[in-house]
Amino acid sequence: xxxxxxxxxxxxxxxxxxxxxxxxxxxxxxxxxxxxxxxxxxxxxxxxxxxxxxxxxxxxxxxxxxxxxxxxxxxxxxxxxxxxxxxxxxxxxxxxxxxxxxxxxxxxxxxxxxxxxxxxxxxxxxxxxxxxxxxxxxxxxxxxxxxxxxxxxxxxxxxxxxxxxxxxxxxxxxxxxxxxxxxxxxxxxxxxxxxxxxxxxxxxxxxxxxxxxxxxxxxxxxxxxxxxxxxxxxxxxxxxxxxxxxxxxxxxxxxxxxxxxxxxxxxxxxxxxxxxxxxxxxxxx
Numbered sequence: 001x002x003x004x005x006x007x008x009x010x011x012x013x014x015x016x017x018x019x020x021x022x023x024x025x026x027x028x029x030x031x032x033x034x035x036x037x038x039x040x041x042x043x044x045x046x047x048x049x050x051x052x053x054x055x056x057x058x059x060x061x062x063x064x065x066x067x068x069x070x071x072x073x074x075x076x077x078x079x080x081x082x083x084x085x086x087x088x089x090x091x092x093x094x095x096x097x098x099x100x101x102x103x104x105x106x107x108x109x110x111x112x113x114x115x116x117x118x119x120x121x122x123x124x125x126x127x128x129x130x131x132x133x134x135x136x137x138x139x140x141x142x143x144x145x146x147x148x149x150x151x152x153x154x155x156x157x158x159x160x161x162x163x164x165x166x167x168x169x170x171x172x173x174x175x176x177x178x179x180x181x182x183x184x185x186x187x188x189x190x191x192x193x194x195x196x197x198x199x200x201x202x203x204x205x206x207x208x209x210x211x212x213x214x215x216x217x218x219x220x221x222x223x224x225x226x227x228x229x230x231x232x233x234x235x236x237x238x239x240x241x242x243x244x245x246x247x248x249x250x251x252x253x254x255x256x257x258x259x260x261x262x263x264x265x266x267x268x269x270x271x272x273x274x275x276x277x278x279x280x281x282x283x284x285x
Contacts, residue, residue, distance in 0.1 A: 007277045015276070021269030028263055031075055032082040039072040041229060052248040064252045065241055070234075074259055077230040080142065081212060087146035088153070088211035093204045095150065096157030101188045101196070103158075104165025105174075115162070121155035130214065131223050140225040145218075149211050157203050164196045198278035205271045209264055216260060231256035 012019040050067030053059060061070035099118070103111040133139075133148050168174055169192075177187045218224040219232025226233050238253035 008273060011273050011276050015273060017269040018273030018276075021266040021271075021273065024262060024266035025270055028078055028082060028266075032079040035075040035078050039069075039075040041066075041068040041072050041076055055251075061255050062251050064237075065249065070252055070255050073229050073234055074231070074255055077234060077256070078259075080228060080230040081215065081232070083142045084145050084149070084215045085208045085212040087142055088149040088215070089204055089207035091146055092150040092153040092157065092207045092211070093200060095154040096203075097161055097193070097196070097200055099154070099158040100161025100163075101165050101192050102184075104162035105169050105184075105188060105192060107166075107169075111162070115159070118155045118158050121152050122159070124152050126152040127214065127217070131218065131221070134218055134223050138225055140227060145215060145224065146211070149214050153207060153210065157200075157207075160199070160203075161196055164199065165192055168192055168195055202271060202274055202278070205267055205274065209267045212260070212263070231259055 012022050050063055051065050053063040053067075055062045059069040059071065061074075063069055064073065099114060103114045129152060130148055133151070134145070137144070137148075139145050139148055174187065174191050177191050215224070216230075216232040216235070219226065219230060220235045220239070222236055224232075226236060234256040235253060238249060238256075241249045241252065
């Protein structure tokens with residue numbers, strides 16, 4: 001593990017884009033943790049005197065129709081976006097890895113039956129299904145939304161991990177563990193999992209970005225309950241206030257969109273660094 005972080009740091013030092021990505025992700029995580037303690041917004045009656053103020057030292061991005069600072073809303077809205085995105089990625093990765101490793105190693109009837117289920121989930125249009133489920137359940141909690149977002153996303157990872165498990169189970173070290181009579185959990189956890197770890201790590205990062213896009217889409221469409229503040233809610237409210245037609249409210253739309261783009265670009269750059277750690281031939285010299 002120490003070697004991994006040492007290699008990652010070396011790559012980030014040599015690759016400025018990767019260093020930028022790591023710094024931005026770290027900054028967003030810090031904001032997600034402390035954002036609510038350093039920024040405050042009002043959800044009460046709109047303050048007409050403070051609405052739609054131009055950027056100033058007090059409000060660097062101006063204010064919205066409620067008189068809240070747009071920058072403060074961005075900071076406060078970071079936590080729910082990151083929280084749901086990471087939770088959904090964790091659920092997706094856990095289910096995909098467990099299903100893929102178990103079915104790939106055990107094989108036989110279990111593998112055939114589970115893969116048919118995976119095929120069904122792969123053919124289901126994920127976003128429309130998520131929209132329907134959220135509309136019916138009106139799920140609002142981070143864990144509930146994360147679980148719904150991962151309802152079909154795990155299937156692709158499960159099939160990919162299963163393919164790797166199929167190629168690993170015939171190797172000598174796995175055969176040796178089987179002959180020694182080690183339990184299934186030990187073979188999967190100690191023999192197979194470390195060898196698919198790099199692939200899982202890359203896909204975990206990709207799952208976070210995909211989950212963030214999906215959850216923001218739910219709020220923008222108004223499918224998920226618009227309680228609380230996050231970037232998707234900000235975009236939804238800006239659109240309902242006519243941000244595309246009213247110049248003074250345009251910043252309310254552009255600010256969260258810029259925050260989303262910046263985060264996604266950071267993940268792309270950082271994922272490239274991770275890929276370089278696991279694949280030395282990709283490293284920037």
